[in-house]
Every structure is written in structure tokens, then in C-alpha cells.
Amino acid sequence: xxxxxxxxxxxxxxxxIGDSAVGKSNLLSRYARNEFNAHSKATIGVxxxxxxxxxxxxxxxxxxxxxxxxxxxxxxxxxxxxGAVGALVVYEISRRTTFESVGRWLDELxxxxxxxxxxxxxxxxxxxxxxxAVSVEEGKALSETQGLFFMERSALDSTNVKTAFEMVIRDIxxxxx
Ligand code: GDP
Ligand code: MG
Numbered sequence: 208x209x210x211x212x213x214x215x216x217x218x219x220x221x222x223x224i225g226d227s228a229v230g231k232s233n234l235l236s237r238y239a240r241n242e243f244n245a246h247s248k249a250t251i252g253v254x255x256x257x258x259x260x261x262x263x264x265x266x267x268x269x270x271x272x273x274x275x276x277x278x279x280x281x282x283x284x285x286x287x288x289x290g291a292v293g294a295l296v297v298y299e300i301s302r303r304t305t306f307e308s309v310g311r312w313l314d315e316l317x318x319x320x321x322x323x324x325x326x327x328x329x330x331x332x333x334x335x336x337x338x339x340a341v342s343v344e345e346g347k348a349l350s351e352t353q354g355l356f357f358m359e360r361s362a363l364d365s366t367n368v369k370t371a372f373e374m375v376i377r378d379i380x381x382x383x384x
Contacts, residue, residue, distance in 0.1 A: 216259075216266040219379050220290045221372075223272065224312045225297030226305040227279040230331040233362035234297065235273050238372050243363055260373060262380050269293070269376050288319035293375040297329045298346075300359060301338040306330075306345070313353060325378040327371055330359040334366070 223231045236242045239256040255272040272291070277283055296312050298305040309328065316324060328350045330341065343359060350357035356374055360367035 216268050217380065217383075218268045218270060219292050219376060220255075221269050221271045221293035221295065221375060221379075222288060222291045222316075223274070223295045223297060224278070224283065224316065225295075225329075226299075226302075226308045226312075227276070229297045229299040229302070229305050230362045231295075231297050232273050234295070234329070234331060234360070234368060234371075235271055237362045237365055237368045239271070241365070243365075258372070260376060262377060263384075267376060267380055269372065271372070283315065285319050288316065291316075291320060291324060292322060292379050293325040293327075295327050295329050295371065295375065296355070297331050298341070299332045300330045300341050300346075301332055301335040303340040306341045306349075309349060323382060325356075325375050325382065326354075327356040327358065327375050328353070329371060330357075332361060332363070333359040334361040334363045 223235060225231055233243055235256055236244065239258055255270050257268055257270050259266055259268045261267065272287060274283055274287065294316055296309055298309055328346060330346045346359065347357055358367050358371045360371055362368060
């Protein structure tokens with residue numbers, strides 16, 4: 208099922224995946240609370256954050272899930288993916304290995320989802336231009352091959368953070384209406 212409609216609002220589960228330390232938790236805290244943490248180590252016990260937006264006069268709530276650091280051990284469980292209708296797959300533009308892992312994350316997402324998932328590839332830390340190890344063109348090419356949206360962004364200076372989440376939410380909404 209694509210999302211769940213309560214009497215007043217739509218509720219969509221969105222998961223954030225990608226290698227450890229690419230900035231997943233900071234993207235979520237930037238979007239949900241407009242906060243950035245320069246010293247965040249692992250995620251602090253929060254499973255998800257709920258954000259609302261309005262589309263065509265309807266309230267749409269996104270329940271956005273963040274890992275608790277288990278990706279470090281390649282141990283993200285099927286419960287994490289269960290019921291997700293959207294996903295942000297994150298890599299870091301300054302660390303090539305995180306880009307090379309994207310395929311594995313997409314496979315894992317596919318294995319665990321039983322529905323169409325709106326997916327966005329996110330090249331995070333685009334403020335680190337001088338340390339760039341993955342070009343914009345490579346990110347774009349991969350997203351086109353795999354049929355994903357693509358955006359580079361920065362949780363540090365908040366470039367594109369809101370837009371990326373809202374694009375995924377709008378796509379899910381469009382798919383069901
Ligand atoms: P996670 O393991 O994927 O959840 O990554 P975190 O959100 O915990 O971030 C890992 C580290 O990268 C932290 O030290 C953050 O401060 C830093 N970080 C996250 N996003 C950005 C960004 O957009 N730019 C820069 N320069 N650093 C970032
Ligand atoms: Mg984290």
C-alpha cells in the first residue's frame with residue numbers, strides 16, 4: 208500500500224540510508240528542526256521525526272526515519288524499511304567510497320520494499336567543494352541509470368535540504384492521487 212490515509216491526513220514513511228557519517232542525521236535535523244551539529248557522532252536514540260506540509264489543500268505528514276548508527280555494521284534491519292514509500296539515498300561528495308556504496312543501498316532497499324518507493328539520490332556536503340571526489344555529472348548519471356531524483360546539498364549551510372525532502376513527498380503524493 209502506498210502510504211496510509213487517516214481521516215484527516217496522509218502519512219508517508221520515508222527512510223534515509225547511506226554509509227556511516229555521510230550526514231544522514233544532520234540532513235534530518237536540518238529539515239525537521241533547522242539544526243546542524245558539527246560534532247554529531249552516532250544518532251541519539253530518535254527513530255523518526257514527523258514533518259507536515261500541505262499539498263493541494265491536504266495535510267500530508269512525512270514520518271522520516273533515521274538509523275541509529277547500525278549502518279556502520281551493515282546491519283540495517285528489515286523493520287527499518289518496512290512500509291517505506293520514500294527514500295533518500297545519501298553519499299558524501301568528498302568521499303568516493305560512499306558513492307560506490309550507493310548501488311548496495313539501492314539493492315537493499317529493493318529487497319526490503321514491496322511497493323514503489325519514491326527515491327532521491329543525495330550528494331551531501333556540497334559545501335566541501337575543495338575536497339570534491341565525485342563530480343556532479345557522475346551523480347546525475349547514476350541517478351538517471353537507476354531512475355532516481357538527484358540533488359547535491361549541504362546540511363551545513365542548508366542548501367537544498369527542504370527542497371529534496373519535499374520533492375520526495377510530492378512524488379509519493381502524485382503516485383497515489
Ligand atoms: P550520519 O552517520 O550519516 O548520520 O552522519 P551525521 O549526520 O552524524 O554527520 C557525520 C559528520 O559529518 C558530522 O561531523 C557532521 O557534522 C558532518 N556533516 C554532516 N552534514 C554535513 C555537511 O553538509 N557539510 C559538512 N561539511 N559536514 C557535514
Ligand atoms: Mg546518523
